[in-house]
Amino acid sequence: MINIILPDNSVRQYPEGITGMEIAKSISEGLAHNVLSVLVNDEVWDATRPIRTDAKIRLLTWNDEEGKGTFWHSSAHLMAEAIELLYPGAKFGIGPHIENGFYYDIDFGDKAISSEDFPKIEAKMQELAKENQVFVRKEVPKAEALDYFTKKNDEYKIELLQDLEDGQITFYESGHFTDLCRGPHLPDTSAIKAVKLLNTAGAYWRGDETRHQLTRIYGVTFPKQKELTDYLALLEEAKKRDHRKIGKEMELFTFSQKVGLGLPLWLPKGALLRERLEMFLKKVQKKAGYQQVICPHIGNVELYKTSGHFQKYGESSFHPITTPVPGEEFFLKPMNCPHHCEIYSYKPRSYKDLPVRIAEFGTVYRYEQSGELHGLTRVRGFTQDDAHIFCTPEQVKDEFKGVIDIVMLIFKALDFKDFVTQISFRDKNNKEKYIGTDENWEKAEKDILEVAQERNLNYVIAPGEAAFYGPKMDFMVKDALGRKWQLGTIQVDYNLPDRFELEYIGSDNQKHRPVMIHRAPFGSMERFVAVLIEHTAGQFPLWLTPDQAIILPISEKYSNYAEKVLQFLNNSDIRAQIDNRNEKAGKKIRDAELAKIPFMLVVGEREETDGTVSVRKHGQGDLGPQKLEDFARFITGEVAKELGEIN
Ligand SMILES: [Zn+2]
Ligand SMILES: [Zn+2]
Numbered sequence: 001m002i003n004i005i006l007p008d009n010s011v012r013q014y015p016e017g018i019t020g021m022e023i024a025k026s027i028s029e030g031l032a033h034n035v036l037s038v039l040v041n042d043e044v045w046d047a048t049r050p051i052r053t054d055a056k057i058r059l060l061t062w063n064d065e066e067g068k069g070t071f072w073h074s075s076a077h078l079m080a081e082a083i084e085l086l087y088p089g090a091k092f093g094i095g096p097h098i099e100n101g102f103y104y105d106i107d108f109g110d111k112a113i114s115s116e117d118f119p120k121i122e123a124k125m126q127e128l129a130k131e132n133q134v135f136v137r138k139e140v141p142k143a144e145a146l147d148y149f150t151k152k153n154d155e156y157k158i159e160l161l162q163d164l165e166d167g168q169i170t171f172y173e174s175g176h177f178t179d180l181c182r183g184p185h186l187p188d189t190s191a192i193k194a195v196k197l198l199n200t201a202g203a204y205w206r207g208d209e210t211r212h213q214l215t216r217i218y219g220v221t222f223p224k225q226k227e228l229t230d231y232l233a234l235l236e237e238a239k240k241r242d243h244r245k246i247g248k249e250m251e252l253f254t255f256s257q258k259v260g261l262g263l264p265l266w267l268p269k270g271a272l273l274r275e276r277l278e279m280f281l282k283k284v285q286k287k288a289g290y291q292q293v294i295c296p297h298i299g300n301v302e303l304y305k306t307s308g309h310f311q312k313y314g315e316s317s318f319h320p321i322t323t324p325v326p327g328e329e330f331f332l333k334p335m336n337c338p339h340h341c342e343i344y345s346y347k348p349r350s351y352k353d354l355p356v357r358i359a360e361f362g363t364v365y366r367y368e369q370s371g372e373l374h375g376l377t378r379v380r381g382f383t384q385d386d387a388h389i390f391c392t393p394e395q396v397k398d399e400f401k402g403v404i405d406i407v408m409l410i411f412k413a414l415d416f417k418d419f420v421t422q423i424s425f426r427d428k429n430n431k432e433k434y435i436g437t438d439e440n441w442e443k444a445e446k447d448i449l450e451v452a453q454e455r456n457l458n459y460v461i462a463p464g465e466a467a468f469y470g471p472k473m474d475f476m477v478k479d480a481l482g483r484k485w486q487l488g489t490i491q492v493d494y495n496l497p498d499r500f501e502l503e504y505i506g507s508d509n510q511k512h513r514p515v516m517i518h519r520a521p522f523g524s525m526e527r528f529v530a531v532l533i534e535h536t537a538g539q540f541p542l543w544l545t546p547d548q549a550i551i552l553p554i555s556e557k558y559s560n561y562a563e564k565v566l567q568f569l570n571n572s573d574i575r576a577q578i579d580n581r582n583e584k585a586g587k588k589i590r591d592a593e594l595a596k597i598p599f600m601l602v603v604g605e606r607e608e609t610d611g612t613v614s615v616r617k618h619g620q621g622d623l624g625p626q627k628l629e630d631f632a633r634f635i636t637g638e639v640a641k642e643l644g645e646i647n
Pocket of ligand 2: 335337388519
């Protein structure tokens with residue numbers, strides 16, 4: 001008999017070789033019906049795989065991320081099976097699950113596959129799923145595995161096999177398809193009821209641009225048709241909110257092939273919007289004792305060799321810039337931290353100077369493959385709202401508190417109500433993987449946890465997810481469509497202070513190493529604006545939006561009065577423009593609605609005589625006439641409410 005520990009810490013005894021599915025059945029038939037896979041000692045297993053030793057388990061269903069992962073990865077096999085039957089000779093790369101669905105990278109030879117082929121593949125997948133094909137796990141000797149894929153002429157699987165040790169190779173068979181795979185998978189295909197292939201993309205084999213380009217097919221599957229229908233409706237809504245589309249409509253940013261892929265050009269309205277975000281944060285940071293600095297966009301290669309960034313980015317990112325001086329090389333900065341370390345050490349520091357908080361909207365450059373680029377969310381040049389705090393180990397707790405408070409102010413001013421905090425600690429069983437003393441790690445982890453509790457954060461702890469150089473805290477927001485985005489981050493760092501030999505003189509008159517904290521509440525301006533656009537569908541908070549009002553004269557006769565209204569608003573610090581086109585009022589209103597301008601001010605004879613404007617609110621309609629002063633006061637009041645104490 002073996003001891004099985006369930007999530008409620010109760011222990012049950014089962015015969016050796018019991019499976020997750022059998023354990024589920026012993027609890028309830030209903031549960032067994034929903035089980036997709038099982039977590040065995042922190043590893044996801046097939047629900048049908050025998051458990052031979054004492055283990056801590058958790059049964060996974062559609063409600064668990066891991067359960068969904070099993071469902072979707074199994075669906076990738078199902079798609080591969082359908083494709084192999086429909087397109088004999090297709091060769092398969094890798095087919096993992098992703099956040100929402102799965103993909104498989106496939107070499108179709110000379111054949112081009114497009115979305116027109118999807119219905120045929122989907123129908124085949126549905127047909128195969130109904131056969132209730134069982135996923136059979138087989139441990140296979142390496143020679144046999146190589147032989148199988150050599151006969152099949154699949155060089156991709158052969159290459160993957162070459163990296164694996166004999167004795168750790170498993171095949172999974174389902175229906176007509178056999179795959180080299182670590183698993184886990186569903187017990188069988190019967191749970192897959194709804195299938196949708198979404199799109200194709202080119203994907204270099206092993207992410208290497210010098211190698212063959214495969215066709216990546218993305219898909220998603222569900223246990224119920226209704227869930228697929230809901231998901232597709234969500235995708236439709238997401239399409240409407242796509243920041244690339246709205247960014248174009250609102251004239252916020254653009255890209256130019258000539259300038260280069262992944263290098264955004266901020267248009268005047270976007271630049272002003274970004275400036276307002278920056279001013280907002282600068283104001284908050286000034287109050288919180290940060291000092292703003294400015295650094296160049298390049299640095300000597302030696303700087304990044306010291307920091308270790310050259311080892312990390314040197315080969316795989318933009319290559320160094322040479323100069324007429326032989327041997328001299330500069331590197332586009334991938335991180336602001338090294339420059340800031342040099343700012344810290346430009347003069348001797350005493351414990352009385354700490355914490356030193358250095359902030360910069362610093363632009364960094366990292367090479368991303370063209371296939372990875374996406375609007376403003378994946379770019380090759382971006383500006384971080386970066387800051388580095390140099391402090392004593394005792395100050396870490398208060399500094400975390402301060403940064404969390406800034407993050408909360410931002411979330412409030414931008415209406416992100418739903419977020420979780422992930423706290424990443426080191427793997428206590430592998431302490432040698434991490435730099436820094438045991439004492440400092442333990443203290444920092446304890447401090448971070450306490451701060452999270454004191455600040456009432458909704459947090460999860462991720463053991464083993466810390467960087468090698470220190471624990472961290474990340475903020476994931478859920479947008480209006482329920483999609484998760486990682487935004488702000490706070491990271492403790494024991495590594496760079498060592499590499500740069502940073503020091504301060506303590507109260508004991510001895511030299512000490514400061515702790516460094518990296519933090520970026522927005523993350524990057526580019527990504528943050530993208531998330532904000534998709535969250536608000538372009539209807540930004542009033543304090544941030546490009547034009548707060550648009551003046552609509554009902555005919556040319558009133559353009560003088562419109563001009564006066566504009567001046568008045570400008571003098572009251574309200575951003576507005578006039579629609580002077582020779583169009584009917586109805587058309588002007590419709591266009592202003594499309595442009596998502598919060599307030600429309602219609603002016604004609606009556607308004608001119610009374611010194612008023614007829615106010616319409618975006619998405620709501622007529623609010624009636626208002627005295628110009630009253631309208632201005634109203635807007636100023638609304639902005640003050642949104643910004644709260646920042647104003
Ligand atoms: Zn698999
Ligand atoms: Zn940093």
